[in-house]
Amino acid sequence: AQRVTQPEKLLSVFKGAPVELKCNYSYSGSPELFWYVQYSRQRLQLLLRHISRESIKGFTADLNKGETSFHLKKPFAQEEDSAMYYCALSAGNFNKFYFGSGTKLNVKP
Amino acid sequence: DAGVTQSPTHLIKTRGQQVTLRCSPKSGHDTVSWYQQALGQGPQFIFQYYEEEERQRGNFPDRFSGHQFPNYSSELNVNALLLGDSALYLCASSRGQGARGYTFGSGTRLTVV
Numbered sequence: 001a002q003r004v005t006q007p008e009k010l011l012s013v014f015k016g017a018p019v020e021l022k023c024n025y026s027y028s029g030s031p032e033l034f035w036y037v038q039y040s041r042q043r044l045q046l047l048l049r050h051i052s053r054e055s056i057k058g059f060t061a062d063l064n065k066g067e068t069s070f071h072l073k074k075p076f077a078q079e080e081d082s083a084m085y086y087c088a089l090s091a092g093n094f095n096k097f098y099f100g101s102g103t104k105l106n107v108k109p
Numbered sequence: 110d111a112g113v114t115q116s117p118t119h120l121i122k123t124r125g126q127q128v129t130l131r132c133s134p135k136s137g138h139d140t141v142s143w144y145q146q147a148l149g150q151g152p153q154f155i156f157q158y159y160e161e162e163e164r165q166r167g168n169f170p171d172r173f174s175g176h177q178f179p180n181y182s183s184e185l186n187v188n189a190l191l192l193g194d195s196a197l198y199l200c201a202s203s204r205g206q207g208a209r210g211y212t213f214g215s216g217t218r219l220t221v222v
Contacts, residue, residue, distance in 0.1 A: 006151075043215045086151050094209065096142060
């Protein structure tokens, strides 16, 4: 069965410090992995997807099929990065997501 | 473009009652998917509507049902409400059934007392 695990409920870092939000998944096939972000009082929005291999707002994520991980990284955190981050997996016919339970990132000044 | 619109924003119901939540998709989108997000958890897929039919369903009981109208808007109905149904209900629309193109609404917060 498909499963997405985000082991940290809360991650606090100081401004300028590196950030890594962990995501592990279980799926036997070839899934697509995504990161969604929810800023305070805003709706859930797509941050990035592994197939695009892009960097959004300084964030990157590499799909590691051997370790079944899709960790989100940013070299220098900013206060405006404080938000809830969800890792999501789409598989099979790719018409639905399996979400992790989310990690709250708190960037302190 | 107003994006995905959900109504109402908040709702309080009594255990055993029935509730209907509504979703208007983003302009140009024809598919609506519903998710339940319990407190402290990630969203969980309920079902998806495309061409006015339920196309895929998650692990939710038959008390959860839905409908899609010719204008692509959708309703989520929950019968015989339980305390455990208290959650944020999210609607996501897309063009076609792929999840890659999702746009999420702000959700309806349902509290069952």
